[in-house]
Amino acid sequence: MDSTIDAVAEIFSWVGFGLGAVVAGIALVMYVFDGTWLPTRGVLDDGEHGRVVRWFDEDGGVNEARLTHEQERALAGKSMADIYYRRGGRGRMRLTQGSPAVRAVAYLSLGLLGVGIVALATSMILLFTRG
Structure with a gap:
């Protein structure tokens, strides 16, 4: 059971950080193309x-x-x-200065990065509580 929790935490940390970084890059490109x-x-x-x-x-x-x-x-x-x-x-x-689409993609990237942080913290807590 412990190895399953470790694997799930590891997967969520990689997916959260990796996909969050990719989506943040997409949000940055969208922001640049949105213009002034x-x-x-x-x-x-x-x-x-x-x-x-x-x-x-x-x-x-x-x-x-x-x-x-x-x-x-x-x-x-x-x-x-x-x-x-x-x-x-x-x-x-x-009617708004900022694009709602860019804002939504940026919030999605922050959510994914948050999942990565929580999964990493969970993995670290489990590592130190077992030892």
Whole structure:
């Protein structure tokens, strides 16, 4: 029975640290490719295909993006909103500065690294309590 617990702890520590590091690397790549998002104030208006938001970028250009259903619900009844637009990208905006996908992958990597730490601690405790 002791060898089974040791093997399970060893497997979870390797999987936790190894897979956690790989997923953290993926999160880093996603963060880099996500780009820079700058804050601005957008004006909401009704367009021919639904509600749109218009804003000025840092170069003084006017941008426009159609709102998704989730964004429409979040901004219901507002005529202006604080938004984030992508530097260098025309017509791209979102309501949060950080990407929810990048955040989810980063939390997954932290969870896997946590599993690795707990498994390593369990393995060390078992090693010293048997001796």
